[in-house]
Every structure is written in structure tokens, then in C-alpha cells.
Amino acid sequence: MHLPKIAMIGAGQVGSxxxxxxxxxxxxxxxxxxxxxxxxxxxxxxxxxxxPVDGFDVAVTGTDDYAEIAGSEVVVITAGLARKPGMDRAELLRNNVEIVAGIAREVARHAPEAYVIVVTNPLDAMVCTVKEVTGFPAHRVMGMAGVLDSARMRRFIAEELGVSGKDVTAMVLGGHGDRMVPVRGSSTVGGIPITELLPADRLDAIVERTRHGGGEVVELLKTGSAYYAPGASITEMVESIVRDQGRIRPVAAHLQGEYGVSDLYIGVPAIIGAGGVERVVEIRLTQAEREQFDASVEAVRNLIAEARAARQS
Known part of the structure; x- marks a missing residue:
């Protein structure tokens, strides 16, 4: 049986x-x-x-030589400096854009046919950096954001209702940060709309906690950031590609007119399969959600502009 080659750039907590x-x-x-x-x-x-204990039998090797990633079908980029308490995602940009641009050049050189999943923060600016530096087609470059944010929201809803998280669905759009947009109309429990199960004030609290989910972990850890849930989210995306599952997942995808947005990476639901981002799925937003999404788009545009300026300086 053919096993694809998967490269993990960054062997820190998230990558490992x-x-x-x-x-x-x-x-x-x-x-x-x-x-x-x-x-x-x-x-x-x-x-x-x-x-031998876990019952898997695949090759796992470590290196500091980019030549070893040659032939990789999927490359995951987690390398970069982690967010520290009190640091917002914009501050991370100045630290990480140079690192990620350098990685992108090496990926383009050694694994020119790979599908790339970007995890490094600030996510939206970093995935755009990888796309521009590698020159890869947009469907082969995506960012891991909404899968993680949606997982957090699903967990918070499950805790609030005392139900299994397996029965909860949620969708979080927009930039990966404080301006993300949890879509209430796409959140259900066992197929029942969440708005029929929770009062507005409790749902408002869950939405706010979701927006600051990463920061909550950072504040508790004090010396690091989340890695278990991000690691699981990365794995789900990799699996959808290498096993051609065609799953609809919220990812940072390149938009060309969808949601009225062009030439921008931002979190939206998309079909993820062997062709990478195979299609962006447009869902109905309320007026309030549309306004929040537009504000998130504007914030991401500004962040990407900063990333481009940083690369040119």
C-alpha cells in the first residue's frame, strides 16, 4: 500500500x-x-x-535538512515563535513573517508539488505569505484556523448543555483571532439549532469565549500556547487530503469572489480532499454576522499588508 510522505516543519509542541x-x-x-x-x-x-505500543507502523524520521522533505505530498508548517501572554496576533507578525517566508522558499524548492497547511500565527497573514512566496496555486495552500476554532466552540456548547461533543456542530468564519465570526445558524446539537437550546445571553458568552479561546489557554499555561487541539485539527485536515474524504471544514482559503471578497485568504467553509481546497462553500449569514465578517476581512487585509511590508523591508 502506498503511503504518502508528510513533512512537518517545526517539531515543537504543535508539530510533534x-x-x-x-x-x-x-x-x-x-x-x-x-x-x-x-x-x-x-x-x-x-x-x-x-x-509498537500504539499499533502503528509508519516511518518517522527527523532532520534539520530541507532536502529530506523532497517528494512530500503534504507539508505542514508549524514553525515560528509562539504567542506569549499579553501578545496579540499582530505583534507576532513581525517575528514570524521572516521565518515563514524562508520556509516557503525551501518548500517550493524541495517539494514543489506539495499541498501546504499553514499553522503559524498570525495565521491569515502567514498563509498568504506562503502562497505568494511559493507561487503555488491557491487550492494547494490553506490555513488551519476554523477547524480549531469550531472545535473549541463545539466543546463549550457541549459543556453548557451537558451533552456529547460528538453531537455538536459549529462553524467559525473570518480571521483567526479576536475578530473571528462564530455562525450561530450553523451550530446545532443532534440536528437541533443551538438557538432553540440556549438563551441568547448564554450563547453570547460562548461566542465570546470562542473568540478568545487561544488566549485563554495561553493565560493558563503562562509559558506556552495550545497544542493538543491544534494537533488534532491539523491531523483532521491532513486526513481529509490524503484519504480524499471531501470533508466540509472551515479553513483559511483563498477567495476569488466568494462572500464578495477577492484575492484574500480568510476562514470559510470549504470542501477539502485530494485536490486540496476543492471548493469554497458559501453559507447564509445574518446581517450582524455579515457585518462582523466584513470587519474581519478588513482586519485581515491590513494584517496581510503589514506582512507584505515586513517582507520588503
């Missing part, structure tokens, strides 16, 4: 967690890459040694 989950599902043979000498090699060895 995702790599372990990808290995457990046997989605492909893995290459972990990190510039920190020994980091990727040590994490890869540790994951590989879990195989």
Missing part, C-alpha cells in the same frame, strides 16, 4: 503532537524538520518508538 496523531492514524510516512539541532531527530525517534 500532530505528528504523533498522524502516525497513529497511519496517514503517511513522516519527516519532522526543525532548525534546533536534535529536536526533530529526538521527537521522531520518540514517536517511532511508540509505534
Amino acid at each position: 503532537t500532530a505528528a504523533h496523531l498522524i502516525a497513529k492514524k497511519e496517514l503517511g510516512n513522516l519527516v519532522l524538520l526543525d532548525i534546533d539541532a536534535g529536536m526533530a531527530q529526538g521527537k521522531a525517534l520518540d514517536i517511532a518508538e511508540a509505534g
